[in-house]
Amino acid sequence: MVLELDNEKGVVLISTDIDENGREGGEMKMSLDHVIKEADFNKDETEMMEIPEMANDLGTHGAIGLGSMVEVLLGKGPVRATVCWMGHLPGLIDTRVGLELEEDYGVNDGTFRDVRYFTCPAKHGLFVKLSSCRPDARFLGDSAANRHFDHDGQDASAPQANVPPVASEDVLRVLIGRMKGIQGHCNSCYMDSALFSLFSCSSVVDSLLFKRIKRKDEAIQKTILRDIVCPLRRDGFVAAQSVMKLRQLLQARGHCPSYTTDEKDPEEFLTLIMQEVLCLEPPLKLKSFSQAKGILGAVESSYFYQIFVDYNNCLILPTVQQLLEQSFHSSGVRLAEIPSCLILTMPRSGKQFKMFPKIIPSLELDITGLLSDGPQQCVICGELAYLECSECLGESVFSNTGFKHFCEKCSTQVHSHPCRQRHKPACLHLPEGFPRHWGPRIPPREKLELFAVLCIETSHYVSFVKHGPKATDWIFFDSMADRQGESDGFNIPEVKACTEVGRYLSMPLAELAIQAPRQMEGVAKRLFCDGYMYLYQSPSMALYR
Secondary structure, eight states, rough: EEEEETTTEEEEEEEEEETTSOOTOEEEEEEEGGGGGGSSSOOGGBOOOOOOOOOOTOGGGGGOOOOOOEEEEEEEEEEEEEEEEEEETTTOOOOOEEEESSSSSHHHHHHHHEEESSOOOOTEEEEEEEEGGEEEEGGGGOTTTHHHHHHHHHHSSSSSOOOOOOOOHHHHHOOOETOEOOOSSSSOOHHHHHHHHHHHHOOOTTGGGGOOOHHHHHHHIIIIIIIIHHHHHSSSSOOOOHHHHHHHHHTTSOOOOTTSSSSHHHHHHIIIIIISSOOOSEEEEEEEETTTTTTTEEEEEEEEOOOOTTOOOOOOBBBHHHHHHHHHHHEEESSOOOOSSSEEEEETTTTTTEOOOOOOOOOEEEEEBBBOOOOOOOTTTTBBBBOOOOOGGTTTTSSSOOOOOOOOHHHHHHTTTTTTOOOOOOOEEOOOTSSOOTTTTOOOOEEEEEEEEEEETTTTEEEEOSSSSSTOOOOEEEEEEOOOOTTEEEEEEEHHHHHHHHHHHOOHHHHHHHGGGGGTTTTTTHHSSSEEEEEEOOHHHTTTT
């Protein structure tokens, strides 16, 4: 309600339902330019505000596109927002943009005259002239520190050829440093870490960037490839607004109304991308297995494998290899085939409880014994095995890891011991056509390579990437390693070498067990104590997927 009008000064005193401090029945003085008479709009036209044009001293309007982070001048001063839609509205001449404001100073949820143009929380949406926007000043610094605005304009406008992953010899030049990696913004660390882990130095899931998908999801695929993967591999840096653009597209798809603001789980994000949007063939094929009956069940497909371990297990400082074998044994499953990519999530309850204070990442994952139809090696003599005993699994007299497979002769000898006479070994399934008399040759071992680990501590995700064959070829990435400014500032991502990880991984188990986490060098503590998701690849199988 208008309480006082001063036409000479162009100022109006109005009564508000809630003032700027949250009190009911407040009063506020505003410029007439910022006031819209309610009678001038019908119920469906309140989505539109006429915002004064801003002197665009921070950049050109041509640099603003979908996903750009901008400032717009409202009655309270500059307000920051993300461009969610751009085009022409019915009956209006100038180019308009649909904005999602960072705070609830808007007037809609992305609709204009009963037509939805994008989706955002209520009172966060606003349609304005393109000329009323200017680039967000938080992301415009000196060119050495803030290059991403130029990147966004370049990447969004021109098609790009595929850029291969960063080679190990180029990691120092391309990736290492401050303002490197993917810039975090507004709870995006789960997405930043997942994307960096998958695409910076590995191409194992690159097929999802080029496969045919539904037309409605092509914008998401192009955004991942052109605005995130290519800049990351080529320049070692991805702007926060590029990830925000992806988040906005996912939110507009209708998956979740808070995808641009709230923290999510990396597994949830990757499932959405791989399964629902890009329809990647699940890399993991599992068969249920009953040793008592010697029966293999139907094949089930998955994108991840959640490790399940009994609470009464005897593991103190487990390796990923041990946890996977224990979980397969407890769950009664086997691998139906060698996966090109195996993503494992560790046992935990919520974000606080961890079943193990430390987990040792296995640099190689020997999956030979986990294959349902693969030839196995006798743990005693090394010859071709025909029997498996699940009850011998926990006996370290044979080996600390691995399912216990035996040839017929060794099985008879092993199970003649009084402690094992009640064991019931089961016959193994050999591949069809595989010669029963293998001779003196050793059955081949199938192994996967660790290429990344996602870690979580107090709701913040970071990642480690193994980029080469050397023990010291490790890098650590944090999308929010530092910050410039406060509420109006921006995050500074950082990638740094962490050669100390190799030294700890090469330690004898007994020495590693007594290492106090707080005294571990560099960031090694986070790898061993905060591991959440472990990513493995088969270089040979990736060529065929």
